[in-house]
Amino acid sequence: MEQKIIKSEELESCLAAIKKERNVHHALLVCGNSFRKQGLYQQLEDALKKEGMELTEFSDFEPNPKYESVISGIKTYRQKGCDLILAAGGGSAMDVAKCIKLFNCMNVEENCLKQEIISNEIPFLAIPTTAGTGSEATRFAVIYYEGNKQSVSHESGIPEYVLMDPELLRTLPEYQRKATMLDALCHAVESFWSVNTGKESQKVAAEAIRMVLAYEDAYLANQPEGNEKMLLAANLAGKAINYTKTTAGHAMAYKLTTLYGLAHGHAVALCVDALWPYMIGHTEDAMDVRGKAYLDDMFLRLAQVMGCASSMDAAVKYHEMLEQLHLSRPEVKSVEELELLAGSVNPERLGNNPVCLKKEVLRTLYARIAK
Secondary structure, eight states, X not given: OOOEEEEGGGHHHHHHHHHXXXXXXXXXXXEOGGGGGSHHHHHHHHHHHHTTOEEEEEOOOOSSOXXXXXXXXXXXXXXXXXXXXXXXXXXXXXXXXXXXXXXXXXXXXSOGGGSOOOOOOOOEEEEESSSSOOGGGOSEEEEEETTEEEEEEOGGGSXXXXXXXXXXXXXXXXXXXXXXXXXXXXXXXXXXXXTTOOHHHHHHHHHHHHHHHHHHHHHHTTOHHHHHHHHHHHHHHHHHHHHHOOOHHHHHHHHHHHHHOOXXXXXXXXXXXXXXXXXXXXXXGBOSTTHHHHHHHHHHHHHHHTTOSSHHHHHXXXXXXXXXXXXXXXXXXXXXXXXXXHHTSOHHHHTTSSBOOOHXXXXXXXXXXOO
């Protein structure tokens, strides 16, 4: 399925086409409360009304959404007779909406996480309100069941339509703006070097990297073109990790987020900063079956995408970019904290990494990340 990207001025015609082609009449909008303050919310409400379609909102979820919230959303969907799913927000709204779609044909009285996902034809339109997660372009969703993180993955969870409205980024706080941009960049970089990567994913990842670098200044200055291009870059980066999954940059970041309160993109960016030069210098420890020669060539091609002449120049350029954003580093106060960090990394995610990272290496990398 080719995802269709639309602009806000195309919303009305898109909804009209969905109604005509799929015979839908009632939309479930999964969104946070802040979306109601956006001008697009009124535009969406008016467009649905013009097409004679009803709207039910669902906002009963938290930033790290729980399984119970998804079940509540499915029950709302069914009780109201909905036949179309809309999601507006960052990663959490997207995750909830994806799971509402993926679990919709299941028996909700039993654990949906243990049931087989069956594709369904529920139309799904996503409206990202940050330029970072790229969740609107991936098959992945994360929810929490009894306090434990659960990853859900299925191709039918990818939204068919994505509405990109740069106006939604206009009110982003500066820190969130920086962190989400870095999340998009790191998605693309990690996809490029993942052991699962190939020509198509690297092509998409390279396009995303070039776009982030080209429009970084305009985006950080909150210019409309910068916002528009960063939304597109985040979507491309999402498509890239949909091919490959993420690597050690993300695997190492999760504990930094929970222990030190760093935003996800901020934490990932610090991890990638430590990883990049280390891996360039240790390609002989290849996890990628294509071996050392392939990795040496891959890091050089990644450097060329970054506009650099050598692999290490690219790692330095990335480090300098990070320094210019003036983001804080976590204060690791003891050897015990380093041990906790090194032991927290998900081995499955490390399996996607191009270079082997043993526990003692992880300790060294976390020490570089810290103040």
